[in-house]
Amino acid sequence: MNKFKNKFIENNFLDLLEEYKKFFKKYELNFISNTLEIIKRKNNQFQCNKNHKNFLQYLYNSLFIEKNFESFILKHLDILYEIKESNIDLIEILDKSFLIMTNSFIKQLIKENYSITKLKKFTYLLEFYLEYIHYHFNEPIDFLLNLPKEIKEYYISHTKLYLLSVYKGIPISHKTHIISINEEKKIIEVEANHYQIVAAKFNKTIYLLEPKENKTFKATITESHPHKKALELINIEKVNRAYPKRNFIRVQPEKEIAATIIKNDIKETGKIYDLSIKGLSIIINKKIELDIGDFAKIKFNLTIKYEDYSFIFNAELKSITKLNEQNFRYHFYFEPTIQEEKLLEKYITKREKDIIKELQNFLQKEIMLL
Numbered sequence: 001m002n003k004f005k006n007k008f009i010e011n012n013f014l015d016l017l018e019e020y021k022k023f024f025k026k027y028e029l030n031f032i033s034n035t036l037e038i039i040k041r042k043n044n045q046f047q048c049n050k051n052h053k054n055f056l057q058y059l060y061n062s063l064f065i066e067k068n069f070e071s072f073i074l075k076h077l078d079i080l081y082e083i084k085e086s087n088i089d090l091i092e093i094l095d096k097s098f099l100i101m102t103n104s105f106i107k108q109l110i111k112e113n114y115s116i117t118k119l120k121k122f123t124y125l126l127e128f129y130l131e132y133i134h135y136h137f138n139e140p141i142d143f144l145l146n147l148p149k150e151i152k153e154y155y156i157s158h159t160k161l162y163l164l165s166v167y168k169g170i171p172i173s174h175k176t177h178i179i180s181i182n183e184e185k186k187i188i189e190v191e192a193n194h195y196q197i198v199a200a201k202f203n204k205t206i207y208l209l210e211p212k213e214n215k216t217f218k219a220t221i222t223e224s225h226p227h228k229k230a231l232e233l234i235n236i237e238k239v240n241r242a243y244p245k246r247n248f249i250r251v252q253p254e255k256e257i258a259a260t261i262i263k264n265d266i267k268e269t270g271k272i273y274d275l276s277i278k279g280l281s282i283i284i285n286k287k288i289e290l291d292i293g294d295f296a297k298i299k300f301n302l303t304i305k306y307e308d309y310s311f312i313f314n315a316e317l318k319s320i321t322k323l324n325e326q327n328f329r330y331h332f333y334f335e336p337t338i339q340e341e342k343l344l345e346k347y348i349t350k351r352e353k354d355i356i357k358e359l360q361n362f363l364q365k366e367i368m369l370l
Helices: 002-010 013-019 021-042 050-065 069-075 077-085 090-109 115-138 141-146 149-157 194-199 338-369
Strands: 161-167 170-176 178-182 187-191 205-210 215-225 230-239 258-263 266-276 279-284 295-304 307-322 328-333
Touching: 002 013, 002 115, 013 021, 013 115, 021 050, 021 090, 090 115, 149 178, 149 205, 149 215, 161 187, 161 194, 170 187, 170 194, 170 338, 187 215, 194 338, 205 230, 258 279, 266 338, 279 295, 279 307, 295 338, 307 338
Parallel strands: none
Antiparallel strands: 161 170, 161 205, 178 187, 187 230, 205 215, 215 230, 258 266, 258 295, 266 279, 279 328, 295 307, 307 328
């Protein structure tokens, strides 16, 4: 990608675009109509519609007016595929359309000094754009199918993102940006703080959040680079909601805590995965006959300030997560009494502080190893 950007800068194409911006704005409709006419001649079965006209308008704007051609292809993959499926050679079409455009530009230059020099630069710019579009149209389609198109846009535009990870139930957030993209391996490298690098040892799932449009991407951490303060991410996929969506802090217990689910003939015991003042999730090593929205009794014990307390809640099943073929995580919501809420709050506050201290201790060890 950098080779195109460098070539654009080295040849001072921006100066040409600025100098003749009135010509480029005036020629826009001609470009659209000429290009559509060429497409019709090449394939009279191809039905041009408003989307195709908009596509050509956006294309022209990105190349000659807005100068944001690097992000254009990624925003219009659906139209590109349609054109490709119709056996239309986009490069050939644009080559002919650019030739007609050159004729109009020559008329603009006739009365100017150094016309030949400017014409050479103009044709070189068109050749550059054809090379760029050819590269994208023929090479990276497979890559784009495997990596959300927004990710590459964020990389190109240096968009500020948030990196979100969870360490034993405690969310860790940090401003980040995409440092690099490996197109072949579908891996991106992002900036991370030391806390997230330590957390990556225990939880390989992480989230990227784009705050302006509230878009969230789930990824898997493959490598940590403490010296560079960076993480390598793979298996990047767009998810429907921002993460973490939590009304209350959840913590993972320090030691394994058993919890029993009771409903009619069902009585299954698993272990608590995490706990908040109004909910918990329980891992069971089998699928049990409960549906979302069902209520069941949940029984478990907690040790709070060296005293044992028993809890029984009438809890609503909110969701089920299939971890693998044997293990399922059941997420429950309950309404505690005031006394129960105070006890849970004491446990969670203490556990939260312990987790943060634990994370800080890991961090100090990591820093000593740097």
